[in-house]
Amino acid sequence: MISSSINENDIEVELEELNQLSQAILTKYGYDFTNYAQSSFKRRIIMVLKKNSIKSVGLLIQKIVQDPKFFEQFVTDITVNTTELFRDPSFFRVVREELLPILSNRPEFNIWHAACSTGEEVISMAILLKEEGLWEKAKIYATDINTAVLKKAAEARYPLRNWELFKQNYSNTNPKGKLEDYCEIKDNEIQFDKDLIKNVRFKQHDLAVDQHFFKFDFILCRNVMIYFNQKLQNRVFELLHNSLFLGGYLALGAKESLIWCKIADKFAAFNENEKIYKKIKL
Amino acid sequence: MANEKKMWEIIVIGGSAGSFSVVSKILEKVPRNLSVPIVLCLHRLKDKREGFKEALEIKSNIPVREPCDKDKIEKGVAYLAPSNYHLLIESKEIFALSTTELVQYSRPSIDVLFESAADTYKGGVLGLLLSGANRDGALGMSRIKSKGGFTIVQDPKDASMPTMPAAAIETTTIDLVLDTSNLVSFFANIEKNLFIHAAS
Ligand SMILES: C[S@@+](CC[C@H](N)C(=O)[O-])C[C@H]1O[C@@H](n2cnc3c(N)ncnc32)[C@H](O)[C@@H]1O
Numbered sequence: 227m228i229s230s231s232i233n234e235n236d237i238e239v240e241l242e243e244l245n246q247l248s249q250a251i252l253t254k255y256g257y258d259f260t261n262y263a264q265s266s267f268k269r270r271i272i273m274v275l276k277k278n279s280i281k282s283v284g285l286l287i288q289k290i291v292q293d294p295k296f297f298e299q300f301v302t303d304i305t306v307n308t309t310e311l312f313r314d315p316s317f318f319r320v321v322r323e324e325l326l327p328i329l330s331n332r333p334e335f336n337i338w339h340a341a342c343s344t345g346e347e348v349i350s351m352a353i354l355l356k357e358e359g360l361w362e363k364a365k366i367y368a369t370d371i372n373t374a375v376l377k378k379a380a381e382a383r384y385p386l387r388n389w390e391l392f393k394q395n396y397s398n399t400n401p402k403g404k405l406e407d408y409c410e411i412k413d414n415e416i417q418f419d420k421d422l423i424k425n426v427r428f429k430q431h432d433l434a435v436d437q438h439f440f441k442f443d444f445i446l447c448r449n450v451m452i453y454f455n456q457k458l459q460n461r462v463f464e465l466l467h468n469s470l471f472l473g474g475y476l477a478l479g480a481k482e483s484l485i486w487c488k489i490a491d492k493f494a495a496f497n498e499n500e501k502i503y504k505k506i507k508l
Numbered sequence: 509m510a511n512e513k514k515m516w517e518i519i520v521i522g523g524s525a526g527s528f529s530v531v532s533k534i535l536e537k538v539p540r541n542l543s544v545p546i547v548l549c550l551h552r553l554k555d556k557r558e559g560f561k562e563a564l565e566i567k568s569n570i571p572v573r574e575p576c577d578k579d580k581i582e583k584g585v586a587y588l589a590p591s592n593y594h595l596l597i598e599s600k601e602i603f604a605l606s607t608t609e610l611v612q613y614s615r616p617s618i619d620v621l622f623e624s625a626a627d628t629y630k631g632g633v634l635g636l637l638l639s640g641a642n643r644d645g646a647l648g649m650s651r652i653k654s655k656g657g658f659t660i661v662q663d664p665k666d667a668s669m670p671t672m673p674a675a676a677i678e679t680t681t682i683d684l685v686l687d688t689s690n691l692v693s694f695f696a697n698i699e700k701n702l703f704i705h706a707a708s
Pocket residue numbers: 305306307308309310313340341342343344347369370371372375431432433434435447448449450453479607
């Protein structure tokens with residue numbers, strides 16, 4: 227029994243319909259949403275239905291399969307791109323004061339921003355590296371499933387309405403400069419100095435299907451795994467584990483946890499409060 | 509009585525401005541051996557992120573926790589939606605978090621929590637909506653009702669901000685409208701109520 231009624235405030239979507247949708251997408255485009263967390267995935271799908279005035283998941287599947295342009299927009303709509311410069315300032319402060327001093331002992335080091343969205347996290351890290359005198363030593367990859375956000379990330383330009391938030395976050399990281407030192411404000415936008423990210427390689431990478439591609443000293447994978455179910459989280463933890471050198475560090479989002487996952491015992495907490503873990507076993 | 513089916517498997521509570529003291533009184537009176545989980549979504553100011561859980565914990569008779577993503581849902585615990593995240597019920601076993609856009613100008617949003625609870629537990633949800641100055645929670649209550657759950661609001665006349673409970677009354681069928689002291693005694697006797705309402 228598959229039913230979906232359209233009613234402005236109350237569209238019903240059954241789990242089975244979500245599965246059919248994910249299967250159709252996987253077959254046609256190779257993106258695998260089958261193991262996204264159903265509670266939030268369902269809300270996103272309902273949002274897409276409303277936005278496009280599509281009456282049922284069946285019709286949405288048709289539209290997606292027939293229209294690659296529409297599918298591109300669909301990916302942007304259902305992947306959640308919210309991010310901030312220095313999101314969770316206390317995390318960046320710990321990176322600055324506790325983690326970077328350790329990495330600075332290595333002749334050079336590799337950093338991966340997995341699921342970097344529009345790049346605010348990448349800029350934040352670059353600013354820390356500059357201020358701690360480590361920028362030259364770092365080789366950086368920044369990846370996301372969504373090519374549209376990667377394009378934005380490479381432009382390093384953000385709406386001016388974020389300015390107060392960005393400044394406040396930065397000021398809570400124990401900064402060594404002023405945010406103005408790294409950007410210019412014009413035409414209602416904040417343009418960061420592109421030199422900051424000239425050593426960053428942006429590339430599309432899908433945590434749900436792609437393999438590891440390099441070895442890292444530090445991986446940031448924040449606020450993306452909340453959108454995955456436990457099966458997919460386990461896959462991703464394994465991928466991240468494989469992508470880290472022994473003694474490498476993994477950072478998760480403020481409310482993400484590694485405790486219950488299958489390979490938890492291969493990590494030790496470096497800073498539990500800020501969700502930074504160290505790979506201690508192969 | 510042990511064989512009887514319980515009326516509700518989960519209690520969800522939403523509140524905004526003016527709800528803190530009511531929630532605090534309820535938690536003070538719920539029995540220590542509460543046989544269902546309580547999940548709270550309370551709006552708070554962005555710059556008052558810290559200390560909220562601790563403030564509730566002081567008087568609470570049961571543990572208060574801010575869940576991490578995919579944490580287990582356990583009976584006898586009050587879970588508080590963390591600031592700046594939506595809290596969702598992923599399954600009867602676990603929570604999920606999300607940082608999608610604000611809903612009803614709020615994150616966490618009461619609608620998001622209530623709707624996901626109703627979708628997962630169907631008729632097994634007891635929803636309570638307290639004082640608040642916006643309309644968050646009304647649609648969530650409506651979803652709880654349409655899935656066969658039970659709805660209670662704080663009496664708008666008793667609430668320091670009546671908008672939120674009044675919006676729910678306008679939007680859907682409310683099973684009980686109670687003032688603070690009756691709310692507190694309802695939750696003090698919640699274990700009995702879980703069965704009384706099942707019988708009726
Ligand atoms: C909420 S943002 C997190 C941005 C940043 N890491 C932060 O914490 O502020 C989540 C990002 O995950 C990306 N994403 C979702 N599914 C993905 C997948 N399977 N593989 C890679 N990235 C994914 C989305 O496109 C989105 O940009």
